[in-house]
Amino acid sequence: MSRSQFDPANYAAQLAEKQQRLIELLAPFNAPAPEVFESAREHYRLRAEFRLWREGDDRHYAMFEAGDKHTPIFFEDFPIASAQINTLMPRLKAAWQASSALSFKLFQVEFLTTLAGDGIITLCYHRPLDDAWQVAAEQLAAELQVSIIGRSKGKRIVIGKDYVEEKLSVAGRTFSYRQPEGAFTQPNGEVNQKMLNWAFEALGERQDDLLELYCGNGNFTLPLATRVRKVLATEISKSSVNAALANLADNGIDNITLVRLxxxxxxxxxxxxxxxxxxxxxxLKSYDFGCVFVDPPRAGMDPDTCELTRRFERILYISCNPETLAANIAQLSDTHKVTRCALFDQFPYTHHMESGVLLERR
Incomplete structure (x- = not known):
């Protein structure tokens, strides 16, 4: 998203355009009107990444327009990022300006925060990290009350934790999540919470089992597991699987079997x-699957996986790409119909949108 796209006064019009686009994509399937879940106008993004651009003796937070890696856009603050990131940005900049151990060959900074107030700052370098760096980074972590991770070629030094802790409320219950540095997490925490509550309601209270594909760190798995007898969940990313296993233990949920596939x-x-x-x-034959939950990458489900979901009475589908969602629904539309749909505005001021549908057997 470019700075010129950030226009809170135009937010409602942009959201209406997304709603119309989703309606048009799902019109061939006679889908009901989507439920629309807005984002906050600013301070909604829990992650941010900046290149560091040097001018003279100073380094500045910088981003670039798509296709242009030579004309930096400098930032002193970043209004779409969380309030916590905006508080940390000037304090971190003051720290590297005052310390050559922190600033020498520093080329990128990444922030990861949570609604619960936890945070990690990752500092990326074109040099090996030495004892002087570690001493300065430990002092910085204490001053900012965040974890610090230093990255250089083939090396990662963790001061504090290599994950943040999030807390999300679903249907009156609070779930805690470990979100590892470098792993995928939903960037818009408040909208993510709305997605979880929508999926929880759409699934309903059931007496059978749930199959979940692409479960990540268990973002949806935890609350949905409280609605069914048991869950079989799959994920291929090793770091996400490890986080999901920790999240199951932290929340005392014991009806989920997680497989790295x-x-x-x-x-x-x-x-x-x-x-x-x-x-x-x-x-596998001991499961009585009544519903499958999928949250695939932007490419959507491959044809074979899409055919697999056809054998279930109900398919609950969260998508980050409405075009591939529509393509998957087209493959399933002879046996399943869309009975609920929703638009979740995870990415204000961009064309990207998150959507959800419930498909039920005809």
Whole structure:
């Protein structure tokens, strides 16, 4: 998003355009009107990444327009980022300006924060990190009350934790999440909370089991598990799986089995194409799946995984790309119909949108 796109006065019009776009994409499937969940106009983004641009003896937070890596746009604050990031930015800049141990060959800064107030700052360098850096970084972490991670080629030094702790409220219950540095997390915390509550309501209270594909760190898994008998969840990213396992333990949820498999591999397992050692001891036939929950990457579900979801009575689908969502619905539309849909404005002032649909067997 460029600075020129940030225009809170035009937010309602931009959101209306997204709503109309989603309606048009889902019109061939006779979808109901989408429920629309707005974002805050500013201070909504919990992550931010900046290059550091040097002019003379000073380094500035910088970003670039798409396609232009030579004309930096300097920032002293960043209104779409969380209030916590905006508070940290000048304090961090003052720290590197006062310390050559922190500033020498520093080229990138990344912030990760949470609604709960936790934070990590990642400092990226074109040099090895030495003892002087560690001493300065430990002092900085204490002053800013955040974790600091230093990255250089082949090296990562963690001062504090390598994850932030988030707390999200769903249907009156608070769930805690570990969100690792470098792993995917939803950038708009308040809208993420709205998505969780919508999915919780759309799933409903059930007496059967849930299959979840692309579960990440368990963002949806935790609250949805309280609505069903048991859950089989899959995720391919090792860091996300480790975070999800910690989140299950931290929240005392014991009806979830988590397997490190891709959606394509689980499709092969359920179709009995080939066995997987990571499924050893798991009796797939013991599950009574009544619903499948999917939150795929921008490419959507591949055709085989899409065919796998067809065998379920209900498909609950969260999408970050409405075009691939529409393509997947087209593949399923002869057996399933859209009974609910929603627009979640995770990314204000951009064309990107998050959406959700519930498909039920005809």
């Amino acid at each position: 891709s959606a394509e591999e689980l499709t092969e397992a359920l179709n009995e194409v080939r066995p997987f050692r990571r499924l050893a001891g798991i009796d």
